[in-house]
Amino acid sequence: MRRDGQVLVFDADDTLWENNVLFERVIENYLTWVQHPTLDRLQLRAVLNEVQAANAITHGYGSRMLVRSLGDCVEKLRGRPATGQELAEIEELAAALIDHRVELIPDVAETLAALAGRHTLLMLTKGNPEEQRRKIDASRLAHHFKAVSIVEEKDSETYRRFLAEHELAPETSWMIGNSPKSDILPARQVGMNAVFIPNDHTWVLEHTELDPSDGAVLHLRAFRELLDHF
Incomplete structure (x- = not known):
C-alpha cells in the first residue's frame, strides 16, 4: 500500500x-603497492581501517581523508613518515577517485x-x-x-x-x-x-x-x- x-x-x-566502490578500487591498488614483509592483505586492511576510523573523527570524510589515511598508514607500517615520493605515488593512486564522474x-x-x-x-x-x-x-x-x-x-x-x-x-x-x-x-x-x-x-x-x-x-x-x- x-x-x-x-x-x-x-x-x-x-x-x-556509487561512492565506496571507487574508494575500494583505490584501496585495493594501495594494498598491492604498500606491501609488507609479514602482514597479508587482510592484516594491512585492518591497520588501514583503524587509521581511517581515527582520521574520520578529526578530519571528516571524503577523498582527502582517504589520501591522508593512506599516508598515515605508511607511517604506521614502516615506523617513519611517508617520503615525498611515497606521498606523490599515493596521490597518483587516488587521482581516479578524485576526478571520477x-x-x-x-x-x-x-x-x-x-x-x-x-x-x-x-x-x-x-x-x-x-x-x-x-x-x-x-x-x-x-x-x-x-x-x-x-x-x-x-x-x-x-x-x-x-x-x-x-x-x-x-x-x-x-x-x-x-x-x-x-x-x-x-x-x-x-x-x-x-x-x-x-x-x-x-x-x-x-x-x-x-x-x-x-x-x-x-x-x-x-x-x-x-x-x-x-
Missing part, C-alpha cells in the same frame, strides 16, 4: 550514486522524478562540503529536492536539528539510505521511519546490526522498489 504526502529524506553516497545507481533519476510529484524530497548527506556539492551538481538531481543539507556527521543530534530546521513531523518522515550506522539507527532514535536499501559496497565502518523486528524500518532490495510504497 502506497503512503501519500510523506517527507522522504535521502542519503547521497551509495544510495543515489558521478555514477548514478540504476533507476535513481526516474524514481526520484516520480516520487517528487507525490512527496516532499530532501537530501541529507555527510562529507566534505566542497566535494559533496561537486557530486550533487554532477548528478543533476538537485532539482528534485526541496533542500540539501551537508553535515560533518550523521548521528541522532544531527537528525534532531534536521527535524527542527525543516519543521518535520517524525512520524511522516522517512530516512532512506544504505548505512545502518549513519542512516537507519540515528533516524529511528529520533522517531523517524526509515528505509534501508543495502549496497554491496557500503564502507565497513558504516556496518552495524539492525533490529529485524523494528516495523518502522522498511527493507528494500533496489531503489526502484520505493515506488511500490510511496
Whole structure:
C-alpha cells in the first residue's frame, strides 16, 4: 500500500550514486603497492581501517581523508613518515577517485522524478562540503529536492536539528539510505521511519546490526522498489 504526502529524506553516497566502490578500487591498488614483509592483505586492511576510523573523527570524510589515511598508514607500517615520493605515488593512486564522474545507481533519476510529484524530497548527506556539492551538481538531481543539507556527521543530534530546521513531523518522515550506522539507527532514535536499501559496497565502518523486528524500518532490495510504497 502506497503512503501519500510523506517527507522522504535521502542519503547521497551509495544510495543515489556509487561512492565506496571507487574508494575500494583505490584501496585495493594501495594494498598491492604498500606491501609488507609479514602482514597479508587482510592484516594491512585492518591497520588501514583503524587509521581511517581515527582520521574520520578529526578530519571528516571524503577523498582527502582517504589520501591522508593512506599516508598515515605508511607511517604506521614502516615506523617513519611517508617520503615525498611515497606521498606523490599515493596521490597518483587516488587521482581516479578524485576526478571520477558521478555514477548514478540504476533507476535513481526516474524514481526520484516520480516520487517528487507525490512527496516532499530532501537530501541529507555527510562529507566534505566542497566535494559533496561537486557530486550533487554532477548528478543533476538537485532539482528534485526541496533542500540539501551537508553535515560533518550523521548521528541522532544531527537528525534532531534536521527535524527542527525543516519543521518535520517524525512520524511522516522517512530516512532512506544504505548505512545502518549513519542512516537507519540515528533516524529511528529520533522517531523517524526509515528505509534501508543495502549496497554491496557500503564502507565497513558504516556496518552495524539492525533490529529485524523494528516495523518502522522498511527493507528494500533496489531503489526502484520505493515506488511500490510511496
